[in-house]
Amino acid sequence: MQERNFPIGAPILEVKNISLSFGGVKAITDSSFSVLQHEVRAIIGPNGAGKSSMLNCINGIYKPQEGQIKFKGEVLEKNNPNLIAQKGLSRTFQNLALFKRMSVLDNILVGRKLHMTANFLQVAFQTPQAREEERVNRERCEEIVEFLEIEDIKDTPVGKLPYGLQKKVELGRALATEADILLLDEPMAGMNVEEKREMCRFILKVNDELGTTMVLIEHDMGVVMDISDNVVVLDYGKIIADGPPEEVRVNQEVIDAYLGVAHD
Amino acid sequence: MTSKPVFMSFSKGDIINLIVMMGIGLAVIPLVVQSDYWYSSILIPWLCLSLAAVGQQIVMGYAGQLALGAAGFMAAGAFALFNLELRLPYIPFPVNLMLSGLVAAAFGVLFGLPSLRVRGIYLMVATLASQFFIIWMIDKFGWFKNYDTSGIITAQDIVIFGKPFTSPLEMYLVVLVVVTVLTILAINMTRGSPGRNWMAVRDMDIAAESMGISLLRTKLQAFAISAFFCGVAGALFAFTYLKSMEPVAFDIKLSFRILFMVILGGLGTISGAFIGAAFILLFPVVLNTLGNEVFHGMVDATIISSIELVVFGVLIIVFMIYEPLGMAKLWENLTQKFRVSSAPKTKAQLGRKQET
Ligand SMILES: Nc1ncnc2c1ncn2[C@@H]1O[C@H](COP(=O)(O)OP(=O)(O)OP(=O)(O)O)[C@@H](O)[C@H]1O
Ligand SMILES: [Mg+2]
Numbered sequence: 001m002q003e004r005n006f007p008i009g010a011p012i013l014e015v016k017n018i019s020l021s022f023g024g025v026k027a028i029t030d031s032s033f034s035v036l037q038h039e040v041r042a043i044i045g046p047n048g049a050g051k052s053s054m055l056n057c058i059n060g061i062y063k064p065q066e067g068q069i070k071f072k073g074e075v076l077e078k079n080n081p082n083l084i085a086q087k088g089l090s091r092t093f094q095n096l097a098l099f100k101r102m103s104v105l106d107n108i109l110v111g112r113k114l115h116m117t118a119n120f121l122q123v124a125f126q127t128p129q130a131r132e133e134e135r136v137n138r139e140r141c142e143e144i145v146e147f148l149e150i151e152d153i154k155d156t157p158v159g160k161l162p163y164g165l166q167k168k169v170e171l172g173r174a175l176a177t178e179a180d181i182l183l184l185d186e187p188m189a190g191m192n193v194e195e196k197r198e199m200c201r202f203i204l205k206v207n208d209e210l211g212t213t214m215v216l217i218e219h220d221m222g223v224v225m226d227i228s229d230n231v232v233v234l235d236y237g238k239i240i241a242d243g244p245p246e247e248v249r250v251n252q253e254v255i256d257a258y259l260g261v262a263h264d
Numbered sequence: 265m266t267s268k269p270v271f272m273s274f275s276k277g278d279i280i281n282l283i284v285m286m287g288i289g290l291a292v293i294p295l296v297v298q299s300d301y302w303y304s305s306i307l308i309p310w311l312c313l314s315l316a317a318v319g320q321q322i323v324m325g326y327a328g329q330l331a332l333g334a335a336g337f338m339a340a341g342a343f344a345l346f347n348l349e350l351r352l353p354y355i356p357f358p359v360n361l362m363l364s365g366l367v368a369a370a371f372g373v374l375f376g377l378p379s380l381r382v383r384g385i386y387l388m389v390a391t392l393a394s395q396f397f398i399i400w401m402i403d404k405f406g407w408f409k410n411y412d413t414s415g416i417i418t419a420q421d422i423v424i425f426g427k428p429f430t431s432p433l434e435m436y437l438v439v440l441v442v443v444t445v446l447t448i449l450a451i452n453m454t455r456g457s458p459g460r461n462w463m464a465v466r467d468m469d470i471a472a473e474s475m476g477i478s479l480l481r482t483k484l485q486a487f488a489i490s491a492f493f494c495g496v497a498g499a500l501f502a503f504t505y506l507k508s509m510e511p512v513a514f515d516i517k518l519s520f521r522i523l524f525m526v527i528l529g530g531l532g533t534i535s536g537a538f539i540g541a542a543f544i545l546l547f548p549v550v551l552n553t554l555g556n557e558v559f560h561g562m563v564d565a566t567i568i569s570s571i572e573l574v575v576f577g578v579l580i581i582v583f584m585i586y587e588p589l590g591m592a593k594l595w596e597n598l599t600q601k602f603r604v605s606s607a608p609k610t611k612a613q614l615g616r617k618q619e620t
Contacts (some may be wrong), residue, residue: 081470081473093471101459
């Protein structure tokens, strides 16, 4: 592998023995794994394995009953999504969670929220600082729009866009945060080969140029093999394998877990 | 189509619109309109209620919180101004007016708290409490009415820097200036980061939170600013339209009328607040005139007022289903069509038309 701008470093995110259940349903059982700084990490597993629940625990939407999660050496105690976002973590959602009635550009601008400090009075009176901040952040979002090649739809309300484009916008919004780590829940679901290839290119480019750590859930094994540095495999809420893709692929337990489960 | 702002958050087109409207409001109307009836009974209440509708728009159209109690905040603003003018007469009127808005904003925060727990129809019921609480408080404690027992409390005269503004035209000008300034501030906010945060919370709160938006702060901010606008609107309404202080004028019916203004005008647009207010205010007038002129009073007044309710009800349902963006959107479509069909079509225009 060629030299990387940001070589893989020490763990940035550590999930330690977390368990999560909904009433009687155990979504995650005593699971631990770490994500290394600057790596591209894939989470795979059959449907209902607990992958999305895992991301929701990390990002503070779900509160695991047991275990702890450490981010940048700090235990995330009061796990509230907005506080965790402030520490430098952003994400996308499996079922799209865009601001439907807002334009593409406005959606991405919301991703800049933590970079904008002018309060409502400064904005109301359009103080020089507020205007400058708005200008700089708009420019930044225009760059992201350009990077994702969605200039022609930037003023369209996202609710009117086809699914694939919405997925792209959601990635754009996450990129706009310039978080240290991005959690992407099936960013390529429902895309054709071409679109998937494009999405992979975006993810790898951001990882390479900004050093953003990526954690992504993906069902397409080809994609996973291609872009991830390490893979975690979940099955029935338990981690059954954790390592480089070529090792995970030949792991007997993983092969068994996928047997009989139709995946494309 | 977004265009680059040239002044504040306003594009060139916005500024031209603003100048034209101010020209009409400050020069043409005062020159042309001589009848006091127009100022006292149409323009002043329209501007005051439009301002309250802007407040309702912020909390409901932008922040997506189904709040019902605008009239309660209006009452808070009105009685705050009455007491400020009474007890602190040396403070200039414009300052007292803003302070009344702040008093209402404090109530807004207090009664916005339920929005952190409940939403939709439950929030509507919870915010109704503000309506009843504020009116009850004013009636219960004599201090707010300066222990007046006559039942009729006249509002003080508006005096700004020694100059009294007491004629209908003068009061209209005061209201126009205040409403214009506050509306510009509202537009700036809704086009900037506060507006985006409100809309993000409205459209998908979990995602908003994951982008670092605090739901608590954002919702309470929307409630506070909304109540501020309603408070100032209520103060102006009492001092320039009612010219007296009566809590019953701020009953639940008024809250519903303001809610209807926002729904019919179009959720999430500031212009919708003004269009909706005009419609709700003028429609009954038109209907009454129709009843008198066309049917020569043969139709009973109660029937006319029930027709009014039926029409509002039907319109609200129709708009909710077919055009949630309301009359503001219809107006925009209409003017756009007009512009496109009246001008010779160039290639660029055709291209733009396809794009939108
Ligand atoms: N909010 C919830 N309430 C109740 N049960 C839930 C909830 N979220 C997840 N679960 C359950 O937890 C288990 C794991 O779900 P999760 O969505 O994490 O799976 P997944 O691995 O992301 O699956 P998929 O590949 O289908 O997205 C499932 O049995 C699911 O029904
Ligand atoms: Mg999932």
